[in-house]
Amino acid sequence: MRTYATAASTAPPVQLFGVDGTYASALYTAAAKNSSLDATSKALTYLKTLLDKDPDVSGILSNPALSASDKKIVVETLSKSVSVPTVANLLAVLAENNRLGLLSEVIEKFDTLMSAYKGEVEATITSAAPLDSKILSRIESAISKSQFVGAGKKLKVSNRVNPDILGGLIVEVGDRTVDLSVSSKISRINALINEAV
Numbered sequence: 001m002r003t004y005a006t007a008a009s010t011a012p013p014v015q016l017f018g019v020d021g022t023y024a025s026a027l028y029t030a031a032a033k034n035s036s037l038d039a040t041s042k043a044l045t046y047l048k049t050l051l052d053k054d055p056d057v058s059g060i061l062s063n064p065a066l067s068a069s070d071k072k073i074v075v076e077t078l079s080k081s082v083s084v085p086t087v088a089n090l091l092a093v094l095a096e097n098n099r100l101g102l103l104s105e106v107i108e109k110f111d112t113l114m115s116a117y118k119g120e121v122e123a124t125i126t127s128a129a130p131l132d133s134k135i136l137s138r139i140e141s142a143i144s145k146s147q148f149v150g151a152g153k154k155l156k157v158s159n160r161v162n163p164d165i166l167g168g169l170i171v172e173v174g175d176r177t178v179d180l181s182v183s184s185k186i187s188r189i190n191a192l193i194n195e196a197v
Contacts, residue, residue, distance in 0.1 A: 016109050020102050023090065024109035031086045041080035041114050044107045050081070051104055071095040073090035083109035121153045126160045126170040126181075138170070148173040181197075 010032035012025045031040040032167060042129035051058050060066070075095045094100045115122055123143050125131065131139075137161060144155045162170075165181035172178075 007155065010132075014111050016112065018105075019099070019108050020105035023094065023099070023102065023106045024113060025085060027106070028113045032087060036084065036112065038088055039084050039094040040086045041110070043084040043121055046063060046082055047078065047087070048104065048107045053179050058104070060068050060185055061066070061103055064098065064101075066100075071100065074100065108119065110138065116154065119153050119154045121149050121174055123155055123157045124160055124172040125174070126164050126165060128161070128163050128167050129183075130161055131159050139169075143173060146173075148176055 008073055010029050012028045016022070016025055023095075027040065028037070031037045051061075066074070072095070075088075075091045078091055090106070091100070094103060112122075121197070123140070125136070125139055125196070136157065140155060140157045143149060165183045166186070167182035168180045168185070170177065170179050170181050170184075171188070
């Protein structure tokens with residue numbers, strides 16, 4: 001019984017798909033077994049910042065022509081900068097399998113796992129222009145009271161700007177989407193007109 005409880009507590013809180021999801025899930029399990037989830041998350045955040053700041057690093061990582069010795073140098077350099085064994089192992093495995101170019105995607109998927117672990121529900125509100133803080137807080141309040149968030153969960157809201165939606169909002173909470181954009185209404189009207197003609 002004790003073994004089962006330990007195995008359950010180290011399993012990823014949500015199922016991810018794709019190669020990047022597989023690596024992120026394996027990293028999560030390893031970090032949970034070593035009780036280093038927070039340290040791993042902080043190290044990955046640091047690496048993500050490094051990749052975002054310096055496009056040359058991303059270019060090096062995604063270069064398929066890197067020799068084994070070059071990969072070893074890259075992995076050692078990045079591992080020293082974070083000094084977290086689980087992240088160092090991840091980098092070594094990615095290099096060994098010629099998948100260093102997936103590092104950014106693996107970090108994003110790991111962030112998804114950490115959000116689920118912390119009980120956070122992510123909501124993305126897409127608007128044609130940036131929303132002011134009053135409107136954003138009203139939308140956040142309405143979403144947090146809905147059945148999409150659930151009791152005991154923390155809502156994490158981000159505002160994405162996409163002028164192509166013309167107006168209105170697209171609200172994404174977890175795997176649910178509510179499209180209240182002007183562009184979708186125009187598309188529906190056009191479809192009705194085309195059916196009538």
